[in-house]
Amino acid sequence: MKSFDLEGYLSSGVEQVIAGIMKATAKNPKESLFLIQYLRDSRKASRIRRAHADNGEHIPPFLIASITTQCNLHCRGCYARANHSCQDGIDLKHPMLRADAWGEIFRQAAELGIAFILLAGGEPFLRLDVLEQAALHKNILFPVFTNGTMLTEDSLALLSRSRNLVPVLSIEGNESTTDLRRGSGVYQMLVRSMKRLNEKGIVFAASVTVTKENLAETLSEDFVAALAEQGCKGIVYVEYVPIDAATKAQALDDVTRADMMNRLNTLREYREDMVLLAFPGDERGSGGCLAAGRGFFHINAFGGAEPCPFSPYSDVNVAAIGLREAMKSPLFVRLRESRNLEAEHIGGCVLFEQEQEVRKMLEESHDNQGTNCR
Structure with missing residues (x-):
């Protein structure tokens, strides 16, 4: 039996996303010019990864970087606050990575x-210094997942001149649904932010945390059309990860996940003006969860390399040993070699449900630096 070509699968996925973005932004000259060059850069990146793969070293095409622990909102069911990776104020004993380190x-x-x-964060627009560093790397596309309430004139100017930074605004549905989870008045702040972005010709997308409660609403034609009317060019549907037993009922199961994908595929058929994505997406088609370096991994605000944002455990620090060495994390290797990434699960993260297993692997790692390596 032919082995699964993970690198080919991932590179094909990247090209499909870029093609979708190019189609959705075809009427934006500045964005089109940037994307033409970025497509060349992306194909070059794919060749680099393929060369590494041919030498027995897998390099994922994606990273997730939480560049700050701070956030100005207190959203209901926030996993980042639940696992203490998001907080109020600054922990002077454990300083976050400096902008130059990022x-x-x-x-x-x-x-x-x-x-x-x-x-991501926290709220990434609280770290304009890091975003300015990201803007310098035009051969990398940086979707910036934001609550949309911190877009100042300075940040808008940065976005306008840096087409590789794409703001992705979090929204939960209509006004009442969004404000119920994110706080009173947040929906109207999002509407104003979208208007400002659209007026300045800045391409932006939206992010929806999908639960059983808002699935039908947020994957409806009316909801998507309303966002498109605001100038939104894409939506990332992120499956909700329960933070405790009490919120587990809100997470998608196999039936509701299939419903979500069916609705999403229907929307894709006639919304060619938007990029519609699901995360984590088709895990069966990719041979299991793509975390722990298979398709991506997460870097926390202190530089710790973690399997994914929902599994905040680290045994190596990227800033200390470098990105390439961090991918050889004993924890990552154990997770990839085990069957844990292929397990059935409720909600958007298989590793979140296997917290005890991940902790055990971390403890057994001879390079263990604690449960949140800084």
């Missing part, structure tokens, strides 16, 4: 052929 990580990523780095 710049070095981005440089190493480009050299290795990593073409997408998702920036």
